[in-house]
Each structure stands twice: as C-alpha cells, then as structure tokens.
Amino acid sequence: MSVFIDRGTRLLVQGITGRDGSFHTKQMMAYGTQVVAGVTPGKGGQRFEQAVPVFDTVAEAVRETAANTSVIYVPATVAASAIFEAADAGLQLIVCITEGIPVLDLTRVLPFVRDRGVRLIGPNCPGLIAPGKSKVGIIPGSICQPGRIGIVSRSGTLTYEIIHQLSTQQLGQSTCVGIGGDPLIGTSFVDCLAAFEADPETDAVVVIGEIGGTDEQLAAEFVRAQMTKPVVGFIAGQTAPPGRRMGHAGAIISGSSGTAAEKMQAFERAGIAVMRRPADVVPLLRERLA
Amino acid sequence: MNLHEYQARELLRQHGIPVPDAEVVETAERARAVAERLGGRVVIKAQVHAGGRGKAGGVKLAATPAETASHAANILGMTIKGLTVHRVLVAPAADIASESYVGIIVDRLSQRPVLMVSPAGGIDIEEVAATTPEKIHRLAIDPRYGLLPHQALGLGLALYREVAQARAAAEIMQKLYGTVYAVGASLAEINPLVTTPDGRVVALDAKIVVDDNELERHPEIAALRDPTAEAPAEVTARQAGLTFIKLDGSVGCCVNGAGLAMATMDLVKYYGGEPANFLDIGGSSNPQKVVDALKIITADPSVRAILFNIFGGITRCDDVANGIVQATRQFPLRVPLVIRLTGTNEAVAVQILTQAGFAALTDMDDAVRQAVARARA
Numbered sequence: 001m002s003v004f005i006d007r008g009t010r011l012l013v014q015g016i017t018g019r020d021g022s023f024h025t026k027q028m029m030a031y032g033t034q035v036v037a038g039v040t041p042g043k044g045g046q047r048f049e050q051a052v053p054v055f056d057t058v059a060e061a062v063r064e065t066a067a068n069t070s071v072i073y074v075p076a077t078v079a080a081s082a083i084f085e086a087a088d089a090g091l092q093l094i095v096c097i098t099e100g101i102p103v104l105d106l107t108r109v110l111p112f113v114r115d116r117g118v119r120l121i122g123p124n125c126p127g128l129i130a131p132g133k134s135k136v137g138i139i140p141g142s143i144c145q146p147g148r149i150g151i152v153s154r155s156g157t158l159t160y161e162i163i164h165q166l167s168t169q170q171l172g173q174s175t176c177v178g179i180g181g182d183p184l185i186g187t188s189f190v191d192c193l194a195a196f197e198a199d200p201e202t203d204a205v206v207v208i209g210e211i212g213g214t215d216e217q218l219a220a221e222f223v224r225a226q227m228t229k230p231v232v233g234f235i236a237g238q239t240a241p242p243g244r245r246m247g248h249a250g251a252i253i254s255g256s257s258g259t260a261a262e263k264m265q266a267f268e269r270a271g272i273a274v275m276r277r278p279a280d281v282v283p284l285l286r287e288r289l290a
Numbered sequence: 291m292n293l294h295e296y297q298a299r300e301l302l303r304q305h306g307i308p309v310p311d312a313e314v315v316e317t318a319e320r321a322r323a324v325a326e327r328l329g330g331r332v333v334i335k336a337q338v339h340a341g342g343r344g345k346a347g348g349v350k351l352a353a354t355p356a357e358t359a360s361h362a363a364n365i366l367g368m369t370i371k372g373l374t375v376h377r378v379l380v381a382p383a384a385d386i387a388s389e390s391y392v393g394i395i396v397d398r399l400s401q402r403p404v405l406m407v408s409p410a411g412g413i414d415i416e417e418v419a420a421t422t423p424e425k426i427h428r429l430a431i432d433p434r435y436g437l438l439p440h441q442a443l444g445l446g447l448a449l450y451r452e453v454a455q456a457r458a459a460a461e462i463m464q465k466l467y468g469t470v471y472a473v474g475a476s477l478a479e480i481n482p483l484v485t486t487p488d489g490r491v492v493a494l495d496a497k498i499v500v501d502d503n504e505l506e507r508h509p510e511i512a513a514l515r516d517p518t519a520e521a522p523a524e525v526t527a528r529q530a531g532l533t534f535i536k537l538d539g540s541v542g543c544c545v546n547g548a549g550l551a552m553a554t555m556d557l558v559k560y561y562g563g564e565p566a567n568f569l570d571i572g573g574s575s576n577p578q579k580v581v582d583a584l585k586i587i588t589a590d591p592s593v594r595a596i597l598f599n600i601f602g603g604i605t606r607c608d609d610v611a612n613g614i615v616q617a618t619r620q621f622p623l624r625v626p627l628v629i630r631l632t633g634t635n636e637a638v639a640v641q642i643l644t645q646a647g648f649a650a651l652t653d654m655d656d657a658v659r660q661a662v663a664r665a666r667a
Contacts, residue, residue: 020604077506099573102503103396103476107433110401126603138603140633155549156573157601160633161654164601181548183398210549213398236552239559240568241537248415248497249395249406249479277557279655 002130003150003175003195003202004093004119005069009134012037012067012091014058014074014082016048020097021073024138025052028071031141033134037061058089069093071127071136079123080105087118094186095136096122106184113186120186126156126178139163139176147172149285150196152189153208154181154215158236161278162208169282174202181210189219197227204230204289206281207272209263211237216263220270230288233267234275235260291500294337296379297514298496302480305469307462308492312381321362324380325355331383334361339519340371344413348375351383376518384494386484390449391415391426392463393479394470400430403470405437405463407445411482437467450485458491459483473511474504523586530582532571539564540594540665542587542625544580546571546605554599554658563662566593573604580613581620588623595626597661599654602633611639615646626664630657 011028015021016038025048029035037055038048044056055061058070070086072079072094079098086094094113101123113120121128127137132146143160145167153159159178166173177192179185189207196202205227209216216235223231238260267274273284293301296314303309313324314337325332336348343349348370350361358380368375391411397404408426410418419426427448431437442463446456462483470478477499484494505512517525527534533548537555541563545551548570555565567587571579587596600610610631618627630651631639643650651657 024604076503100503102474102501102507104403104433104471104474104501104504107396107402111432111434140603143633153549155547155553157545157547157603157605158549158553160601160603161550161553164632183396184401208549210552215398234553236549236556238552238556239565240552240555241535248391248419248481249393249477277560277655278553 002133003128003177003192003199004121005128005130005134005136005175007133009069009136010034010036010065010067011136012039012058012061012065012070014039014070014072014086016040016052016054016073017043018073022048024073027138027141028135031135033136036065037067058085058091062089062091067091069136070095072096072098074098076100076102080109083109083120084112087113087116092118094118094120095125095127096120096186097125097127097137099124101182103182103184106182110184110186121177122180122185124182125180125185126159128175128177130175131173137178139178143167144176145172147174148201148203149173150199150202150205151176151208152192152196152205153178154210155208155236156181158208158278162206162234162281165278165281171282171285174199183213189215190222193219193222193227193231197229202229204232204285206285207231207233209233209235211235211240211260211263212258214258217266220266220272223272224270230285231272232275232281232284232288233272234278234281235263235267291502291505291515292339292519293498293500293514294339294377294516294519295335295495295497296337296377298498299493301469301473301498302466302493302496305465305472307465307469307480308490309496310382310384310492310494312379314377314379315362316366316377318359318363318366321378321380322355322359325352325358328380328382332358333381333383334358334365335379335381336365336368336370336375337377337379338370338373338375340373343370346370373519384484384492385487386482386494387487388485389482390459390484391479391481392459392466392483393477393481394466395477397430402430402433403467405429405431405445405467407449407463409449415481431467437464439464449483450491452489455485455489455491462491462493473498474501474508475499476501523589526582527569527586530586531579532569532583532586534586535568536590537565537567538592539566540592541661542566542590542593542596543599544569544571544583544587544596545599546573546601546610550599550601554597554654557654557658558597558662561659561662563665566590571605571610577609577613577616580610581617584614584617584623585621588621588625593625595628595661595665596623597657598627598629598631599657600631600633602631602635606635607631607633607639608635608642611642614648615642618646628657628661628664630654
C-alpha cells in the first residue's frame with residue numbers, strides 16, 4: 001500500500017499536448033505510471049506517443065478508459081475550469097500542478113470538489129510519487145527510492161532536496177506528497193498525516209512547512225493528539241523578511257502566527273523533531289526510528 | 291498588486307459605494323483649483339503604498355485654497371518609507387459623526403472570503419483587534435450563495451443602531467463583496483466607513499490589493515499599476531518573470547522554487563553569512579530568465595559572491611547552465627560564482643558548465659559553505 005496512489009492508479013492527463021504536459025507525461029510513462037488517457041479540447045481522436053488516446057472532454061475519456069485519477073497541466077486562467085470538469089466526470093483524485101491560479105477561483109472550486117467527495121491535491125504543487133509504483137506529477141523519479149518514509153510538503157524543489165538527502169543515505173520513501181504552496185489548497189498536512197498514520201508501509205513521516213498561514217500549527221496539534229509514528233519537521237523561511245503587509249485585515253485575521261519561529265515551537269511542543277537544515281533529516285529520522 | 295487610495299475609491303464608486311467627491315492631482319496649482327471647486331475645508335493626502343501616512347506628515351488639513359496649495363507643495367516630492375510622493379488626493383474634510391471598519395480578505399483557514407466589521411474603525415483598528423477582539427465581528431461567506439441580505443443587515447446592526455444606517459452599511463458590504471470578485475481582489479477594506487452629521491454612510495478611505503494572478507483576466511486593473519511606487523529592481527524582476535526581494539547581506543542567491551530559495555537563505559545564515567536577496571527563477575525556466583536574474587543580482591554593489599542552487603524538476607538544469615554561460619559572455623562577473631545543480635538534465639548541464647570553465651557542485655551544504663567563504667574573502 002501507499003498513500004493516495006498505487007499500481008492501480010489509472011491516470012488521465014488534462015493538457016497532455018502542451019509543453020509541460022507532454023514533457024511530464026513522457027516522464028510518468030517512463031516511470032511506469034499507467035497513463036490511460038489525455039484530454040485536450042480539439043485534439044480528440046489523436047494518440048499521444050502512439051499509445052495514449054486523446055479526448056475532447058474528461059467525461060468522454062473516463063467513459064472510454066475507466067481512468068480514476070487526473071493530473072492537470074493546463075494554463076492558470078483555465079485551471080479552475082479543468083478541476084470542475086474532472087470532478088464532474090466522477091474522478092476521485094485530482095492533482096493540479098498548475099501555478100498562478102487566482103485565489104478567488106479556489107474559493108469556488110473547493111466547495112465543489114468537497115460536495116462530491118473528491119480529493120484535490122494542489123494547486124501549485126509537484127504532485128506525488130509512490131516510488132517503484134506510480135508517479136503523478138513532476139517529482140523526478142530518478143531521485144526517489146522505494147522504502148518506508150512518508151513525506152508531505154508545501155514546497156516543490158525543497159521536497160526534492162529532502163528526498164535526495166534520504167535516497168542518497170539509503171532511506172527509501174513510501175509516498176511523497178507535495179500539497180502546494182498556495183494560500184488555498186485542496187489537501188492539508190493533516191489529511192496527509194492521517195493517511196500516513198494509517199498506511200502499514202510507512203514507518204515515519206517528514207513534514208516540510210514554510211512561513212505563512214497556520215497549517216503547520218494544525219499539523220502539530222494532529223501529531224500530538226493522533227499520531228503514533230515518529231515525525232520530523234522543517235520550516236523554510238527563518239531568515240525571510242516579514243511579509244508585505246496585507247492592509248489591516250491581514251493583521252487582524254492572522255495576528256503574528258505565520259512566523260518560522262512560532263511554527264518550529266509548535267512542532268517542538270508536539271514532539272516533532274525539528275531540523276535546523278535539510279541535511280539534518282537523515283540523522284533525526286535514524287534517531288527517532290532507533 | 292497594491293492600488294492607490296484614489297484608484298480604490300474610484301473602483302468603489304464604480305460599484306455603487308458612496309464616496310465623497312475628490313480629485314487626485316500632481317501639482318500644487320491643480321490642488322488649489324480642486325480646493326476652490328470643492329469649497330470649504332479640504333484634506334490633502336499623499337498617494338503612496340505605505341501605512342502611517344498621517345504620522346509621516348503626508349496628510350494635512352487646509353481651510354483655504356492657498357493653504358491647500360502650500361500643503362500640496364510640501365507633500366509632493368516628500369519621501370515616506372522610501373517612496374516618493376508623486377500625487378496627492380484633495381478631498382472635502384468631512385464632518386464625521388462616527389468611524390467604522392469594513393474589510394474583506396480571503397482567509398486561508400476557512401478557505402472563504404471573510405467579512406470583518408467593527409464599530410471602532412479608524413487608524414487604531416489593529417490595536418482594537420489585539421486588545422478588544424470582541425469589537426470585531428467576522429463572517430465567513432459561502433461563495434456559492436454570496437453575502438446574504440440578512441447576514442449583511444446583521445453586521446450593519448452591529449455597526450449602527452439606526453436601522454436606516456444599518457441598511458445603508460449592509461448595502462455597502464454587499465457591494466464591497468461584489469467588488470472583490472469583479473476586480474479579483476485578495477483584500478478590500480473601507481477604513482473608515484463614516485456617518486456624517488446629516489446621517490449618511492460614506493466610505494472615506496479605501497484599500498484594495500489585487501491578486502497578481504487575476505491581472506491577465508482584468509487588463510483594465512493591470513493598467514492601474516504604478517511602477518514609480520515600487521522598488522526599481524523589483525519592477526525589473528517582475529517584468530522578467532522573476533520574484534525578487536532585496537535584503538541586506540552579501541551572498542546573492544539565485545534559486546528555483548520559493549521553498550528551496552528560503553531554505554537556501556536560511557542555510558547561508560546557518561553557516562554565518564547573510565543573504566543579499568530572495569530570488570526565485572520559478573519553473574519552466576528558459577536561459578533568458580537566468581541572464582536577467584544575474585543582471586539584477588550583480589546590480590547590487592553589496593553582493594560579494596553569487597550562489598546558484600537549482601534542483602531540477604520542471605526547471606531543466608541545462609536551461610540554467612546555458613543561461614549562466616550566456617550571461618557571463620554578455621557581461622563579465624566581478625564576483626565569484628558558486629553553482630550547485632542537480633535533477634532534470636543534470637549531466638548535460640554539468641557538461642555545458644565544465645566546457646565553459648565553471649565548476650558545478652551537487653551538494654547544497656558544500657555550495658552554501660563555499661559561497662559564504664567566498665563572500666568573506
């Protein structure tokens with residue numbers, strides 16, 4: 001077992017013929033992911049790489065191929081509409097890689113997917129990978145190694161750095177999930193931590209957070225109250241200048257709860273081992289797993 | 291993108307929210323003419339993207355057109371928090387019976403637009419939120435239904451006992467909510483919302499922040515951008531598709547991804563150095579982005595060494611390597627360059643760099659330690 005995706009994942013790619021979509025579809029196919037369909041309106045009937053049928057709509061693609069998961073690489077201005085379409089077609093897992101989606105679009109997308117019981121990962125995320133089984137998104141397969149550590153992160157490339165640290169020191173991963181760096185996202189740290197806690201193939205979890213918002217504090221509370229597996233954490237942005245002020249409303253609603261120091265304290269209080277730098281991840285995991 | 295007060299007021303007016311008559315001007319003579327047209331006492335307000343304008347001397351009252359001209363002459367050209375004042379707003383000095391606060395922000399926790407109102411509006415609203423939070427009323431709006439009339443009226447009654455005024459405030463809240471979605475705002479606030487001695491409810495000052503991701507959809511809003519109100523290096527970076535924030539240190543950083551960029555800055559500090567900037571070249575990089583990034587970093591005279599930290603995913607390492615080679619052919623660097631790259635197309639990148647005479651590292655800690663040492667040498 002792994003988290004959210006596995007060998008049974010039948011993937012549909014929205015935006016399969018675009019620059020990023022086609023590049024990463026080839027990478028996912030090379031990794032062994034079952035890519036069963038692509039969608040680009042106007043290109044229905046074509047075949048991608050002589051192998052994957054392309055459809056005009058997601059509904060048609062799902063009917064014809066029994067796809068159960070979608071990954072989205074379409075431009076930001078139409079990405080919300082792509083998520084609505086995928087959820088309407090009955091897909092249960094939607095992974096949105098696209099960055100730069102207006103935050104107000106998400107205020108409408110999130111209730112829509114929740115009402116249908118659909119899991120949305122992202123947007124503005126690198127997707128997820130279950131090493132040796134399936135890859136959905138853009139995490140480079142070459143840096144991963146099958147194993148028993150779960151990773152959940154708000155970042156993209158910083159996640160790769162942590163995976164790289166683990167793999168080069170023989171700590172493989174069960175699943176790596178990039179949840180995305182936008183203010184409004186479909187899947188939270190807590191959702192992923194709960195999935196890792198329940199996953200028999202995961203022994204410990206690495207949580208990679210950053211400044212802004214209070215998701216890390218909620219994650220810390222979940223770890224304290226609900227988790228038995230060891231958790232190691234990192235917060236990026238200890239030296240970042242205080243964020244640009246968002247009028248009075250930003251200060252009224254969030255107070256001062258978005259700083260790295262506050263999040264690291266919340267982690268420590270919850271019994272999470274806190275890294276000072278990415279290279280600390282392996283020693284801390286070995287210590288906690290010993 | 292921040293809008294100026296005068297731009298935000300105009301958007302509110304277009305969406306049917308009552309705002310007092312006023313004009314924005316760029317000269318003292320025009321300020322005098324506006325004061326003559328308005329008659330009576332006026333207020334002259336600096337139009338810059340900085341809080342605390344009043345405390346900095348950027349807001350003045352004037353009783354006559356001559357006094358208006360003299361205040362405007364003083365405020366125009368003044369520097370407030372590093373920003374030069376190019377325009378002032380001349381507005382009637384309203385007689386105010388009460389000051390309230392009304393604001394809408396997209397809240398991460400509830401994942402909804404949240405409407406906040408307080409009868410204790412004015413310049414000390416954050417103090418009110420910190421010390422007497424019970425005076426701030428909040429409502430998370432369900433975007434499927436919008437702000438419902440009874441919800442708005444309920445909050446209107448939290449501001450005013452007079453039902454006519456509560457209704458007027460409720461109507462303003464609904465129009466403000468409409469404005470948020472119409473212009474793509476991540477924040478819209480009226481502070482203060484005032485009542486006049488004759489009982490009207492009007493928006494005296496407004497602040498709107500537009501989500502940068504909405505600008506492609508709203509060219510009329512994008513056209514409101516005032517490049518003179520931003521730091522020049524940040525304008526250049528934005529035009530090149532980069533995110534850049536200047537800091538005070540000596541290690542110039544060029545990284546792909548915001549999280550890795552922050553972690554790199556943190557590691558520079560961990561090894562005893564100080565980052566000179568935050569710079570994210572983003573995904574789908576092309577060589578030109580790297581050339582632009584190096585131009586921006588090298589323009590800062592306090593930079594003593596430049597650190598590249600690239601972990602290829604969507605960003606291809608060979609694009610970055612080509613950019614570095616192109617840039618150093620166009621303009622020779624006067625400071626040492628430390629390059630770390632790994633991930634997508636790493637082998638090609640190392641070959642490109644080696645042929646051009648650059649060393650390429652693969653370990654982040656090694657690279658940061660070297661860059662900190664080179665910046666000190």
